[in-house]
Amino acid sequence: MSAAAATAPDLALARVLLFTPATRPDRFAKAAATPADGLIIDLEDAVGPNDKDSARASLTNWLRTHAGIKRKDFRICVRVNPVGTLAGLRDLLALVELAGEGVAPDTLVLPKIESPYEIDLVARHLRGAGAAGAAVTLLALIESALGLEHAASIARASPQLKSLAFGGVDLSADLGASPEWDAMLAHRAHVVRCAAAAGLGVLDVPYLAIDDAPGLRTECERVRALGFTGKLAIHPNQAAVIAEAFTPTAAEVEFAQGVLAAAAAVGGGACTYRGKMVDEPVLRAARRVLGRVGV
Numbered sequence: 001m002s003a004a005a006a007t008a009p010d011l012a013l014a015r016v017l018l019f020t021p022a023t024r025p026d027r028f029a030k031a032a033a034t035p036a037d038g039l040i041i042d043l044e045d046a047v048g049p050n051d052k053d054s055a056r057a058s059l060t061n062w063l064r065t066h067a068g069i070k071r072k073d074f075r076i077c078v079r080v081n082p083v084g085t086l087a088g089l090r091d092l093l094a095l096v097e098l099a100g101e102g103v104a105p106d107t108l109v110l111p112k113i114e115s116p117y118e119i120d121l122v123a124r125h126l127r128g129a130g131a132a133g134a135a136v137t138l139l140a141l142i143e144s145a146l147g148l149e150h151a152a153s154i155a156r157a158s159p160q161l162k163s164l165a166f167g168g169v170d171l172s173a174d175l176g177a178s179p180e181w182d183a184m185l186a187h188r189a190h191v192v193r194c195a196a197a198a199g200l201g202v203l204d205v206p207y208l209a210i211d212d213a214p215g216l217r218t219e220c221e222r223v224r225a226l227g228f229t230g231k232l233a234i235h236p237n238q239a240a241v242i243a244e245a246f247t248p249t250a251a252e253v254e255f256a257q258g259v260l261a262a263a264a265a266v267g268g269g270a271c272t273y274r275g276k277m278v279d280e281p282v283l284r285a286a287r288r289v290l291g292r293v294g295v
Helices: 003-007 025-032 049-063 086-100 116-128 145-149 151-155 168-175 181-197 213-226 236-245 250-265 280-292
Strands: 016-021 038-042 075-079 107-110 137-142 161-166 201-204 230-233 271-273 276-278
Touching (some): 025 038, 025 049, 049 086, 116 137, 137 145, 145 181, 151 161, 213 230, 250 276
Parallel strands (some): 016 038
């Protein structure tokens, strides 16, 4: 198992994961210098059909060293091609073989997932590679009408699956719908429900206007209110905005600590704190806040 895999933080608590093309290893260390919780090295959309093999070979060599990555709390993720394609199968074979050497990324990001079988297939191959493979967590992208329909069963497909992500751009194209907020709201909420019911994290689609920090901040606030635990990023400048939006404020942390202390003072039963009723749902919310800041 790689050193990074042994110390990587809980994927379900990731606030922001930053995409970087697999063809640009010079950017990997730069990603770790941002507030992002991890890097998604992309073998799928960011790599042209004629460059898949060379990008994969370069990536597997880099994974043996994690060259330039100094942060021990930084999660290294790889987005493979869809496992139903030849390129995806080659990606999976290369990473499983690497895991057999005792080296693996922390997470595989699986695009265009449409059934729990795909998750189970990947998980079985990883576990078959030994301890390093079994330690790899999975993130499933829900980005088609069929994936949306099966999202609840996908979310429960494997203990290695720790997070879902809402692929709104591809989904809107598949649905023949607008990618705008109102048109996607019900679909976003559905993915959140499926992730929450399975105890998974859930990340929102990247914000495509990379120079619009106010718009990004507004969208982060909206999706956090829906229950999203983080958001994907496509540019380093987005990482700080997203990380701040999904980090509990000092006031939220202080309130959560007060709620738990008030409940503990009465033996864990229902009570009030600052004039508000405290019962089990409120306690769960408080624990979630403190869990996100490591308290």
